[in-house]
Amino acid sequence: MTRLPVISGRELIAALHHLGYEVSRIRGSHARLVCPDRPSLTIPLHRELDRGTLAAILRQAGLSAGQLRRLLQG
Numbered sequence: 001m002t003r004l005p006v007i008s009g010r011e012l013i014a015a016l017h018h019l020g021y022e023v024s025r026i027r028g029s030h031a032r033l034v035c036p037d038r039p040s041l042t043i044p045l046h047r048e049l050d051r052g053t054l055a056a057i058l059r060q061a062g063l064s065a066g067q068l069r070r071l072l073q074g
Contacts, residue, residue, distance in 0.1 A: 013031060016061065
């Protein structure tokens with residue numbers, strides 16, 4: 001199993017943008033992302049996401065740690 005990277009909320013949003021996610025709103029320190037053919041996600045805009053939080057977001061999005069690493073690379 002691939003380890004989860006240590007990333008910020010904004011880095012995660014940039015990676016999810018490649019899948020078609022768009023920020024629908026930002027309220028406080030959280031961003032709401034929507035995508036027509038995937039479930040909506042709430043991303044905390046923290047400098048470093050906890051591994052459990054990141055794992056839960058990836059589970060909701062239907063992504064693996066390896067897929068996230070590929071999205072982060074480009």
